[in-house]
Amino acid sequence: MQRDLTVRPATPDDTAAIAAIYADAVRTGTASFELTPPDDAEMGRRLAALLDGGFPYLVAVSDGTIVGYAYAGAYRPRPAYRFTVEDSVYVARAAQGRGVGRTLLAALIAEAETRGFRQMIAVIGDEASAGSIALHKAMGFDLVGTFKAVGWKFGQWRATVLMQRALGPGETEPPPERR
Numbered sequence: 001m002q003r004d005l006t007v008r009p010a011t012p013d014d015t016a017a018i019a020a021i022y023a024d025a026v027r028t029g030t031a032s033f034e035l036t037p038p039d040d041a042e043m044g045r046r047l048a049a050l051l052d053g054g055f056p057y058l059v060a061v062s063d064g065t066i067v068g069y070a071y072a073g074a075y076r077p078r079p080a081y082r083f084t085v086e087d088s089v090y091v092a093r094a095a096q097g098r099g100v101g102r103t104l105l106a107a108l109i110a111e112a113e114t115r116g117f118r119q120m121i122a123v124i125g126d127e128a129s130a131g132s133i134a135l136h137k138a139m140g141f142d143l144v145g146t147f148k149a150v151g152w153k154f155g156q157w158r159a160t161v162l163m164q165r166a167l168g169p170g171e172t173e174p175p176p177e178r179r
Contacts, residue, residue: 007107010057017066019043030126033151056111067095070104072112083175084119113168122163141165
């Protein structure tokens with residue numbers, strides 16, 4: 001694990017670093033099914049929309065550099081889904097394998113729980129994303145299913161793995177009706 005790692009809420013000033021981490025993931029990996037990395041302005045709009053919507057968005061900082069980020073956003077737009085969020089976790093390539101993803105996901109789960117969300121869904125791009133699948137499993141997510149051949153990237157069909165974790169009391173109590 002990275003010793004000097006801190007996690008804090010993301011701000012608009014973090015947009016360029018977030019965009020750079022995501023651009024690398026889009027260009028070289030299958031965690032995202034986007035094919036062209038969005039520019040800084042688009043990433044700034046996405047960050048603002050999540051923050052304005054009351055969703056948690058976090059960055060991990062090591063030696064003054066953002067080395068990863070995580071956020072929870074709406075799982076689906078219809079109102080009945082308002083207590084369910086979908087997580088996203090991205091770690092800079094140079095910081096992978098050092099516990100950054102685990103630290104971010106743990107903080108994201110805690111923050112989502114404090115905001116009253118009750119379920120977190122992981123939509124993991126590509127069955128070959130063994131690290132992401134193992135991370136989510138270690139953090140209490142259960143495998144829900146796999147959509148086979150739903151994305152075409154890097155010249156082949158890719159699956160999407162779905163995992164789910166209860167937050168707080170999960171489904172054992174009605175949600176707080178404040179959303």
